[in-house]
Amino acid sequence: MVVPRVRTYIPGLDEILYGGIPERSIVLLSGGPGTGKSIMAKQFLYNGLKRGEAGVFVALEEHPVAVRRSFRHFGWDISQYEREGKFAVVDAFTGGVGAAAQRERYVVKQVDDVHELSDVLRQAIKEVDARRVVIDSVSTLYLTKPAVARGTIMTLKRVIAGLGCTAFFVSQISVGERGFGGPGVEHAVDGIIRLDLDEFDGRLYRSVIVWKMRDTKHSMMRHPMEIKDTGIEILWDKFLKVSGSVVRVEPLSKEEVEAMKRAVEEAEKRPSPVQRKIEVEEE
Numbered sequence: 047m048v049v050p051r052v053r054t055y056i057p058g059l060d061e062i063l064y065g066g067i068p069e070r071s072i073v074l075l076s077g078g079p080g081t082g083k084s085i086m087a088k089q090f091l092y093n094g095l096k097r098g099e100a101g102v103f104v105a106l107e108e109h110p111v112a113v114r115r116s117f118r119h120f121g122w123d124i125s126q127y128e129r130e131g132k133f134a135v136v137d138a139f140t141g142g143v144g145a146a147a148q149r150e151r152y153v154v155k156q157v158d159d160v161h162e163l164s165d166v167l168r169q170a171i172k173e174v175d176a177r178r179v180v181i182d183s184v185s186t187l188y189l190t191k192p193a194v195a196r197g198t199i200m201t202l203k204r205v206i207a208g209l210g211c212t213a214f215f216v217s218q219i220s221v222g223e224r225g226f227g228g229p230g231v232e233h234a235v236d237g238i239i240r241l242d243l244d245e246f247d248g249r250l251y252r253s254v255i256v257w258k259m260r261d262t263k264h265s266m267m268r269h270p271m272e273i274k275d276t277g278i279e280i281l282w283d284k285f286l287k288v289s290g291s292v293v294r295v296e297p298l299s300k301e302e303v304e305a306m307k308r309a310v311e312e313a314e315k316r317p318s319p320v321q322r323k324i325e326v327e328e329e
């Protein structure tokens with residue numbers, strides 16, 4: 047069966063996902079501090095905007111003003127899309143306090159009230175007719191109360207997938223932690239992409255691995271990743287081989303490289319989410 051996919055257009059990511067993310071998936075972007083989660087999530091949104099797919103960014107960790115600035119840091123100008131009503135920031139950071147917050151259109155007053163958050167998010171998605179959503183970070187919603195984590199994820203997932211969107215949920219873990227954000231969360235999401243930063247011999251190495259992605263084949267290798275002034279690039283045709291304290295970047299097999307290339311070419315031929323009619327479930 048052909049699965050409708052959302053292309054991330056992040057160099058190398060669609061290749062290791064064999065064409066992109068299955069539509070309406072909720073993907074956990076998990077990793078320790080400084081691993082590139084926020085950058086990858088913003089790149090996913092901006093790449094959609096450039097191709098006519100509207101987006102919503104839910105800011106839980108940074109002031110909306112700082113969010114807009116960090117898009118600009120990579121030359122991703124979101125202001126025109128915001129003016130045209132194709133991009134929205136949901137302010138779930140300030141609680142509506144402060145002069146800058148007064149200018150925000152979408153504000154969550156009780157930041158830990160997931161029902162208020164999902165109502166504001168639903169309104170933003172509908173008003174901009176969004177196809178892509180980022181929540182940065184979902185961990186903030188249940189850091190002090192892990193018992194509510196699964197319920198929180200499921201509530202947001204129902205709204206987002208129900209409205210035909212595909213989402214990246216940023217999940218923060220600590221350095222050296224093996225999990226992705228807790229069992230309730232890991233099983234509730236459709237996909238997990240893990241970003242890592244490891245020190246070997248006095249040098250930090252960035253890498254990315256797709257841990258799970260429902261409804262698609264994906265690479266099972268750990269791929270080297272770079273952050274440049276233009277954003278993230280994944281070396282999709284190479285993998286990171288660690289033996290003891292020795293790290294090597296090695297080429298993938300020719301067969302796998304060819305299969306990934308073909309999958310992306312196939313995905314490129316299919317209609318994009320703006321060309322497809324998305325069925326929206328109304329509550």
Ligand SMILES: Nc1ncnc2c1ncn2[C@@H]1O[C@H](COP(=O)(O)OP(=O)(O)OP(=O)(O)O)[C@@H](O)[C@H]1O
Nearest residue numbers: 077078079080081082083084085086218273274275
């Ligand atoms: N222009 C750039 N060129 C290269 N690397 C950059 C550039 N800008 C930022 N970085 C790297 O990106 C890192 C921050 O990435 P990002 O904000 O996505 O991290 P994160 O995984 O969301 O971390 P946290 O959970 O701590 O917020 C910085 O620590 C830096 O190493």
